[in-house]
Amino acid sequence: MDSTKSLEDSDSFVDDSDDVVISVTVDVVLQTEFHEEKTKHVALQIWPIRQMRPVVEKLAANHQLLTGQRVLDSLFPYLKMYVEGKEVSIVERTNSVMNTSNMPVADYMTLSEYFRHMGDYVAMMANSTSPWSEALRKSCGRLAETSANSAYPTHLDTRLASFYERPARVRCLDNPEREGSLSIVGA
Structure with missing residues (x-):
């Protein structure tokens, strides 16, 4: 699972590696824009x-x-x-x-x-x-x-x-x- 995946236009994170599907709804807590590139920061922690x-x-x-x-x-x-x-x-x-x-x-x-x-x-x-x-x-x-x-x-x-x-x-x-x-x- 790659914890650095960014969210696109939705508010859910899906991981389907190793034939396991995990869907977690997360809240976008901050959105930044730098050189016309938008980044969403979410309240999500991923840990093995x-x-x-x-x-x-x-x-x-x-x-x-x-x-x-x-x-x-x-x-x-x-x-x-x-x-x-x-x-x-x-x-x-x-x-x-x-x-x-x-x-x-x-x-x-x-x-x-x-x-x-x-x-x-x-x-x-x-x-x-x-x-x-x-x-x-x-x-x-x-x-x-x-x-x-x-x-x-x-x-x-x-x-x-x-x-x-x-x-x-x-x-x-x-x-x-x-x-x-x-x-x-x-x-």
Whole structure:
């Protein structure tokens, strides 16, 4: 997929590479003209699902993760927060994305990284990575790839490691300088 494709006269982006058709409606946020050449700038970010977003640096995880969820905070529940001097319920500042157990976890990791890149502190609850492991095992068998004695693919440890290396407290790229955090809570 070429992320540098410009939009013509429509407001939708279509990618049909690799026999996959993705159609996303985007908003043109700015249109510039230079030497009689018009360019549309859109509110669209394209990033591969299985790659970590680049960051300036990973920072030490020396802050407590306060989520407002008793199950996660247990000893330190925190249900209110202060925004610009006003006390606000944590629910008003929370984005929740739900999925079924058979949907890919990597999609939601990418979505969580997007919010971290915006400077937010994100807690992702991964229900279970075992369905993902089972899916890799089945695809390995169907593709006649080599598998270990347990019938799981030999690259399973690498895939799982690359997934669990992505969460971190980071200093984000771009301006303004900001810090974000992504934590995975496995259930």
